[in-house]
Amino acid sequence: MTDRYAVFGNPLSHTKSPFIHAEFARQLGDDLSYEAIEAPRDGFEAAVRSFVAAGGKGFNVTVPFKVDAARLADEAHEAVVICGASNCVKVEDGRLVAENFDGVGLVRDIVDNLGVALADARVLFAGAGGATRGAIVPFFEAGVREIVIANRTVAKAEHIRDLLRARGPIRACGYDDIGTGFDIILNSTSASLSGAALPIPDTAFHGVRLAYELAYGKGKTPFLQMAEAGGAEHLADGVGMLVEQAAEAFAWWRGKRPNTAPVIEAMTIPLE
Ligand code: NDP
Numbered sequence: 064m065t066d067r068y069a070v071f072g073n074p075l076s077h078t079k080s081p082f083i084h085a086e087f088a089r090q091l092g093d094d095l096s097y098e099a100i101e102a103p104r105d106g107f108e109a110a111v112r113s114f115v116a117a118g119g120k121g122f123n124v125t126v127p128f129k130v131d132a133a134r135l136a137d138e139a140h141e142a143v144v145i146c147g148a149s150n151c152v153k154v155e156d157g158r159l160v161a162e163n164f165d166g167v168g169l170v171r172d173i174v175d176n177l178g179v180a181l182a183d184a185r186v187l188f189a190g191a192g193g194a195t196r197g198a199i200v201p202f203f204e205a206g207v208r209e210i211v212i213a214n215r216t217v218a219k220a221e222h223i224r225d226l227l228r229a230r231g232p233i234r235a236c237g238y239d240d241i242g243t244g245f246d247i248i249l250n251s252t253s254a255s256l257s258g259a260a261l262p263i264p265d266t267a268f269h270g271v272r273l274a275y276e277l278a279y280g281k282g283k284t285p286f287l288q289m290a291e292a293g294g295a296e297h298l299a300d301g302v303g304m305l306v307e308q309a310a311e312a313f314a315w316w317r318g319k320r321p322n323t324a325p326v327i328e329a330m331t332i333p334l335e
Contacts, residue, residue: 066095067118068316071110071132072125075101079330080123083309086329087321095317107131111152111159121153121316123309129163129193136161145227146197151312162315166197168308169249169277169301170205176303176327179247179273182206187245189238189261189286190252191219194277198251199223203231210234213241213263215252238262248295249275250286260285268293277301283334298334303327 070080084097100122102110107128114122124132129148133139136149142163143149149161173179184207188195191214202210209232214220220235227233236242243266254261255278263286268274274290279301283291287298306327314320 064118066093066120067114068095068097068121068123069100069114069119070097070123070125071100071102071107071114071128073101073104073127075099075125078125079305080125080309083306083326083330084313086326087310087313090321090325091317091319093317102128108135111135115154115157115159119154121151121312123312124150124152133161135159142166142197142200145200146193148193148197150308151315153316162312163197164308164311164315165194165304166199166201167311168306169194169198169275169304170201171307171311172299172301172303173247173273173275174205176307176323177273177297177299179297181247183208184246184272185209185211185244187211187213187241187248187267188251189213189249189263190254191216191223191235192251192253195251196223196226198249199227199233200230207231211236211241211245213238238264241267243267243269245271247271247273247275248290249277250284251277253278255281255284255286258285260289263289265289265293268295271295273297273299275299275301277304279305280332282332287334300334302330302332306330 132149137158139161143161151162153160211234212220217237224233224235274295
């Protein structure tokens, strides 16, 4: 019987996950289906229960249901506990086991695909939402020396610092106190989704090896334009992160790892 997977979200009209997982399945000769299920905003749990009752083996979760997925889980892995949110669930004997692969996917994209070392790097995250929260531990595990989190609402950055300071050196600040000397700067805010610029001073980009925009398919966003003007060596958007977190999910569900390179290539929209 065909194994059934899905992504839950609302809205889902722009989701790339069915394409990515279909490509992985084709590559590995796996018989599976992967559908987009746009659950009503107050109907996530009912939609999940019906999917599981129909034999669903696993699912991804996107906005606005990531926190609901964490709450619904019978078992949660560490990344989910840290983030309070899950983007991937495996069904094991009817139980829901929750993971969060966004942070691991981001690390894989930077280190393996873009070839930029995280070991000993000083890293600035602009933004203190779920994506930043999920990336801190994988970044420290990859050997970063220091993380600075700058956020419009400084208290949110301070909260992440207080939660995760045992994992490595973290400083929390507002945009007026960012400083200089970074190897990597990431835009982990949702500002680019509305075309808004961030008040990161030009000087912060001097000597930066990689400026990374977590949003994808938006071209050269105001953040990437600022990074280029400020002297950042490489620019990237989040397409590789998206495909890598999907590959982590596929490997966890299916026990075999797809090759991400051709899928990233097929989905990349040049920044120039
Ligand atoms: P959240 O909603 O959890 O956090 C949003 C963050 O953006 C907050 O820090 C918020 O600041 C900040 N922000 C929003 N608008 C502005 C603005 N105009 N100026 C300054 N700061 C702003 O979002 P996520 O952490 O889930 O996602 C962040 C980004 O990462 C999004 O672009 C998302 O698309 C992308 N993403 C990409 C993935 C991929 O696979 N490529 C996976 C997951 C996320 P404040 O706290 O002050 O409100």
